[in-house]
Amino acid sequence: MINCPHCQQQIENDSKWCRFCGKAVDSKVRWFFRSPSLIVGFLVVGPFILPAIWFHPTMKRITKLILTAVVLILTYVLTKYTIEALKTIVSYYGTALGI
Numbered sequence: 001m002i003n004c005p006h007c008q009q010q011i012e013n014d015s016k017w018c019r020f021c022g023k024a025v026d027s028k029v030r031w032f033f034r035s036p037s038l039i040v041g042f043l044v045v046g047p048f049i050l051p052a053i054w055f056h057p058t059m060k061r062i063t064k065l066i067l068t069a070v071v072l073i074l075t076y077v078l079t080k081y082t083i084e085a086l087k088t089i090v091s092y093y094g095t096a097l098g099i
């Protein structure tokens with residue numbers, strides 16, 4: 001038996017999850033699976049960060065589903081506004097140049 005690093009409850013030695021608080025016990029998560037890496041990764045490569053979320057070793061399934069939905073929605077919204085901004089720029093300069 002070991003102590004959960006989060007809630008200090010007694011849990012099995014080989015458990016990956018604490019059955020009391022639900023958090024991951026294994027702290028040896030590789031750098032590209034850590035939250036800051038995932039956030040920066042999304043900002044840099046957008047939806048291409050999804051495999052890192054899907055293959056995350058300790059993240060719960062529901063968390064993966066929610067994060068996937070958030071990434072897809074943000075990608076859709078940001079793409080839509082980028083296209084709108086480009087259309088505005090094109091129409092502005094088109095008017096200004098008399099095209």
Ligand SMILES: [Zn+2]
Nearest residue numbers: 004007018021
């Ligand atoms: Zn715990």
